Amino acid sequence: MRFVLRRLGFFVVTLWAAVTLNFLIPRLMPGNAALAMMSRYKGRIQPQAMHALEIAFGIHTHQSLPAAYFTYLGNIARGHFGISLTFFPDAVSHQVLQALPWTLGLVGLTTVIAFLLGTLIGLVAAWRRGGFLDGALPPIFVITSAFPYFWLALLAIWFFSIKLGWVPESGGYDVTTTIGWSWTFIGDVLRHSILPAFTILITSIGGWILTMRNNTISVLAEDYVRMARAKGLKPWRIMWTYAGRNAILPNLAGFAMSLGFVVSGAILVEFVFNYPGVGWMFLQSVENQDYALMQALFLLLTVAVLVAILVADGATALLDPRTRDSS
Amino acid sequence: MTATVEPTTATSGPDPPLAEARRGFGADLWRAVARNRKALAGLVLLVFFLVLAVFPGQIAPHDPQAESYLPGLGPSSHHWFGTTAYGQDVLSQLIWGTRQSVVIAFAVGGLATVLAVLIGVSAAYLGGVADGLLSLLTDVLLVIPIFPLIIVIAAYEKNSGLFTLVIVLGALGWSYGARQLRSQTLSLRTRDFLESARVRGERKLYVIVFEILPTMTSLIVATFLGGALYAVLAAAGLQFIGLGDPSSQSWGTMLYWAENNEALGANMVLWAIMPGICVAGLGAAFALLNYAFDEISNPALRMRRLDRTIRGSSKGDRVDVSVDPERILEVRGLTVAYASDEGPVVAVERVDFDVNRGEFLGIVGESGCGKSTLLYAITRLLGPPFAGEIMEGQIVFQGRDMVALTERQLRHIRWREFSVVMQSAMNALNPVLTIAAQMRDVCKTHSNMTAKEIEERSKEVLRLVSIDPIHLHSYPHQLSGGMRQRAMIAMALLFTPDLIVMDEPTSALDVVGQRSLMVQIKELQKRLGFAVVFVTHDMSLVSHFSDRLLVMYAAHVAEFGKTRQLFDQPRHPYTRALLEAFPSIRGPRVHLLGIPGSPPDLARPPAGCRFSPRCPHVMARCRSAQPPLFDVDGDLVRCILYEKGAAPDATLATASEGAV
Numbered sequence: 003m004r005f006v007l008r009r010l011g012f013f014v015v016t017l018w019a020a021v022t023l024n025f026l027i028p029r030l031m032p033g034n035a036a037l038a039m040m041s042r043y044k045g046r047i048q049p050q051a052m053h054a055l056e057i058a059f060g061i062h063t064h065q066s067l068p069a070a071y072f073t074y075l076g077n078i079a080r081g082h083f084g085i086s087l088t089f090f091p092d093a094v095s096h097q098v099l100q101a102l103p104w105t106l107g108l109v110g111l112t113t114v115i116a117f118l119l120g121t122l123i124g125l126v127a128a129w130r131r132g133g134f135l136d137g138a139l140p141p142i143f144v145i146t147s148a149f150p151y152f153w154l155a156l157l158a159i160w161f162f163s164i165k166l167g168w169v170p171e172s173g174g175y176d177v178t179t180t181i182g183w184s185w186t187f188i189g190d191v192l193r194h195s196i197l198p199a200f201t202i203l204i205t206s207i208g209g210w211i212l213t214m215r216n217n218t219i220s221v222l223a224e225d226y227v228r229m230a231r232a233k234g235l236k237p238w239r240i241m242w243t244y245a246g247r248n249a250i251l252p253n254l255a256g257f258a259m260s261l262g263f264v265v266s267g268a269i270l271v272e273f274v275f276n277y278p279g280v281g282w283m284f285l286q287s288v289e290n291q292d293y294a295l296m297q298a299l300f301l302l303l304t305v306a307v308l309v310a311i312l313v314a315d316g317a318t319a320l321l322d323p324r325t326r327d328s329s
Numbered sequence: 330m331t332a333t334v335e336p337t338t339a340t341s342g343p344d345p346p347l348a349e350a351r352r353g354f355g356a357d358l359w360r361a362v363a364r365n366r367k368a369l370a371g372l373v374l375l376v377f378f379l380v381l382a383v384f385p386g387q388i389a390p391h392d393p394q395a396e397s398y399l400p401g402l403g404p405s406s407h408h409w410f411g412t413t414a415y416g417q418d419v420l421s422q423l424i425w426g427t428r429q430s431v432v433i434a435f436a437v438g439g440l441a442t443v444l445a446v447l448i449g450v451s452a453a454y455l456g457g458v459a460d461g462l463l464s465l466l467t468d469v470l471l472v473i474p475i476f477p478l479i480i481v482i483a484a485y486e487k488n489s490g491l492f493t494l495v496i497v498l499g500a501l502g503w504s505y506g507a508r509q510l511r512s513q514t515l516s517l518r519t520r521d522f523l524e525s526a527r528v529r530g531e532r533k534l535y536v537i538v539f540e541i542l543p544t545m546t547s548l549i550v551a552t553f554l555g556g557a558l559y560a561v562l563a564a565a566g567l568q569f570i571g572l573g574d575p576s577s578q579s580w581g582t583m584l585y586w587a588e589n590n591e592a593l594g595a596n597m598v599l600w601a602i603m604p605g606i607c608v609a610g611l612g613a614a615f616a617l618l619n620y621a622f623d624e625i626s627n628p629a630l631r632m633r634r635l636d637r638t639i640r641g642s643s644k645g646d647r648v649d650v651s652v653d654p655e656r657i658l659e660v661r662g663l664t665v666a667y668a669s670d671e672g673p674v675v676a677v678e679r680v681d682f683d684v685n686r687g688e689f690l691g692i693v694g695e696s697g698c699g700k701s702t703l704l705y706a707i708t709r710l711l712g713p714p715f716a717g718e719i720m721e722g723q724i725v726f727q728g729r730d731m732v733a734l735t736e737r738q739l740r741h742i743r744w745r746e747f748s749v750v751m752q753s754a755m756n757a758l759n760p761v762l763t764i765a766a767q768m769r770d771v772c773k774t775h776s777n778m779t780a781k782e783i784e785e786r787s788k789e790v791l792r793l794v795s796i797d798p799i800h801l802h803s804y805p806h807q808l809s810g811g812m813r814q815r816a817m818i819a820m821a822l823l824f825t826p827d828l829i830v831m832d833e834p835t836s837a838l839d840v841v842g843q844r845s846l847m848v849q850i851k852e853l854q855k856r857l858g859f860a861v862v863f864v865t866h867d868m869s870l871v872s873h874f875s876d877r878l879l880v881m882y883a884a885h886v887a888e889f890g891k892t893r894q895l896f897d898q899p900r901h902p903y904t905r906a907l908l909e910a911f912p913s914i915r916g917p918r919v920h921l922l923g924i925p926g927s928p929p930d931l932a933r934p935p936a937g938c939r940f941s942p943r944c945p946h947v948m949a950r951c952r953s954a955q956p957p958l959f960d961v962d963g964d965l966v967r968c969i970l971y972e973k974g975a976a977p978d979a980t981l982a983t984a985s986e987g988a989v
């Protein structure tokens with residue numbers, strides 16, 4: 003129980019830190035980018051909404067810094083992120099919610115698949131120490147881990163879309179199909195997601211494989227694995243319940259660390275593919291100097307990472323009785 | 330100088346590779362790098378890019394900015410990688426672009442490393458509230474997605490220069506390293522050498538800089554390399570999406586212009602591909618070095634292969650199986666070697682002994698003498714991480730040669746006929762499974778018992794070692810140290826095997842606990858009739874329990890005989906030294922303070938008698954040839970004092986007076 007509370011506490015603190023950064027950054031940055039943006043709202047939105055924006059970006063506001071800060075916190079807590087410029091006059095919160103499912107479906111699913119698959123491959127590679135997988139994988143994936151995601155995405159588009167014409171080169175779906183729960187539409191969405199998903203998978207799976215392999219090698223040196231051999235257990239049981247279950251624990255912790263990496267890669271992949279998710283929208287908002295939308299999306303990304311970490315924590319607690327008992 | 334001040338005597342496991350495992354960075358580092366192919370590849374790549382970054386003007390064939398050629402040219406001898414849509418030479422742009430990436434990598438890596446060291450080490454060293462706050466800051470930063478945050482910052486300050494980029498990336502990228510450095514420092518804080526530095530009254534700062542930091546070289550290097558890799562990728566990404574100075578000379582900017590001109594579609598493929606390859610190349614240099622460092626500092630990750638040339642011929646030969654049913658285990662000429670960086674290390678050499686049904690055999694010696702290796706060899710449990718292998722000899726257990734059995738054949742006799750109890754139950758029990766589950770899996774593997782029968786049997790063996798069966802469904806960490814140790818013994822009793830091999834099963838306990846566990850083991854042995862092979866460094870511990878004792882020194886049998894006889898009349902000078910090192914079983918647990926020096930490095934054993942460098946009775950002759958085992962009244966002694974015709978008792982009595 004204490005464990006859950008502690009993790010939730012951490013969740014709140016981090017979220018608060020992200021909101022505060024959001025509040026401080028426009029105030030700390032020199033230049034009048036925000037000012038230029040504000041002028042574009044002039045006369046188009048209601049004074050009250052205008053005021054909220056002024057507080058968010060620290061312009062024309064006569065409130066003291068602490069007062070502005072608390073007003074801002076209040077606005078965020080109620081989900082008032084302002085009006086989007088890019089999608090005027092739609093509310094930012096509404097736009098964000100539209101982008102979310104696309105990213106969850108593409109990045110979320112792909113990341114989970116990459117994690118599970120990578121962990122499995124890493125486990126088997128370490129188990130067959132000195133075998134083919136173990137010898138070939140580490141050098142390959144050490145090098146691919148240094149590949150820029152977006153560049154691979156470019157190459158993938160060039161080769162599979164432009165040269166071979168197998169898959170569409172951009173977008174989340176074909177604009178000519180009607181959106182809905184029809185097989186045509188679902189098929190179309192899948193077709194559009196193959197290439198970006200593949201790019202994310204290729205670039206992120208290496209990290210999981212390598213860490214899982216190294217974890218497993220350390221775990222294989224543990225006394226309890228030797229004990230399992232002494233007990234004459236079947237090899238696959240030793241691999242799963244003795245080596246694997248213990249080696250995945252640090253990998254789950256590493257999952258939390260590496261998510262930031264995955265998220266940044268995914269943003270660029272969405273950008274390259276014009277995929278209508280959070281990352282693409284995020285960069286659109288940057289391009290259009292739509293700061294209200296941009297900051298809301300930044301918060302959303304933080305929350306997404308935090309939620310994923312909570313899930314990883316939950317999995318850890320499920321697999322490791324020591325976490326459950328520790329206070 | 331007395332050697333074993335550090336409590337290393339308590340470590341288990343085959344010792345030689347362990348001892349060298351975490352030692353010596355610095356001077357050896359260079360050799361290690363030169364030997365590691367990944368490190369070499371990384372180094373070569375890095376040097377390549379460094380040269381490009383320093384001398385672009387000398388190397389680049391053209392002016393990178395001059396739009397003086399035909400746009401969109403393909404590769405030719407004049408323009409290796411073609412030209413851009415603006416008629417610039419791609420190769421020259423690539424070469425000039427190197428500098429920025431290299432500067433960013435080193436600046437960010439350096440900044441992040443300095444911050445990580447400052448914050449991580451001081452958090453650990455200060456402790457208390459300061460630690461709490463710094464750790465929280467570290468954790469929060471670790472989780473906030475840095476790249477989007479940088480985008481947010483860059484969005485307010487478009488065309489932000491190199492400097493801003495470096496500061497932001499560095500200021501945000503230290504958290505991972507700081508976290509690891511903190512925990513490493515924490516684990517070091519209690520180490521002996523730091524304690525002694527503190528006792529000597531050295532200043533904190535001095536301790537940190539000169540005592541703590543050098544031990545963390547590998548972590549610090551990893552932080553730097555990780556930061557540099559991240560910086561290269563992040564900078565390229567930012568510039569690619571147009572959040573950099575579009576007029577700057579960099580790979581990311583090249584990609585930005587290439588993408589804006591649809592270079593891939595418009596047949597200016599190399600314009601878009603080459604900058605990415607450069608980014609990947611420089612990144613790979615850091616990634617490879619990072620990975621190689623991991624391997625160098627963690628030897629378990631490296632594969633060592635055993636040089637087979639020293640293998641003898643008798644391994645696996647059919648034995649003239651002794652039909653004596655009383656002789657449950659017979660070890661003949663057993664030799665075990667490890668692969669090490671310095672070549673094969675023989676940790677057990679031509680060892681012979683036997684165990685009778687129901688007998689209690691003690692194997693004693695300091696750590697590093699090969700006794701744990703011997704134990705894992707006779708149970709056929711050698712294997713990763715120490716690539717130990719039986720090179721020669723036979724292990725006849727209940728009529729079969731264990732050396733010749735396959736893993737599959739071994740599985741069938743494991744735990745039913747012989748079981749193992751390890752030094753620390755904390756490490757030997759699977760931490761994520763309940764005791765019940767760990768008993769169940771072995772029962773299911775070797776029998777057709779139903780779930781209910783298994784539960785009953787598990788409770789029964791727990792009762793045998795006087796643990797209340799309500800603990801059956803506990804996890805190992807929920808039990809006390811003594812209980813865990815008993816639970817492991819209970820597990821070994823599940824099938825009432827004929828032999829139980831024990832590796833210092835009491836060393837994790839205090840004196841009282843040790844004593845009561847020994848009594849219990851002995852009682853169980855009397856009741857159930859199994860034989861015990863008991864390995865320990867503490868000779869006095871087994872004095873009242875073992876029937877015979879095997880004293881090991883430097884991979885050899887030093888002395889082998891009846892326990893009583895060895896205690897009353899120890900013959901080998903090493904046995905005597907061991908006995909003197911443990912004055913009494915009732916006294917506090919002392920480590921082997923009494924024997925000057927330490928066991929030899931088995932990679933370079935001394936010539937002649939292996940105990941000669943430490944032996945108080947050493948003679949010139951001792952150093953010339955290895956003494957064989959002499960039979961003295963049924964007691965086997967490897968010492969030339971007992972050569973036929975010598976007058977051992979007199980020699981020893983006079984010699985020992987001056988020596989000890």
Ligand code: SF4
Pocket residue numbers: 901902903938939940941942944945946947948951956967968969970
């Ligand atoms: S052989 Fe010589 S050096 Fe070795 S134990 Fe005997 S007296 Fe000592």
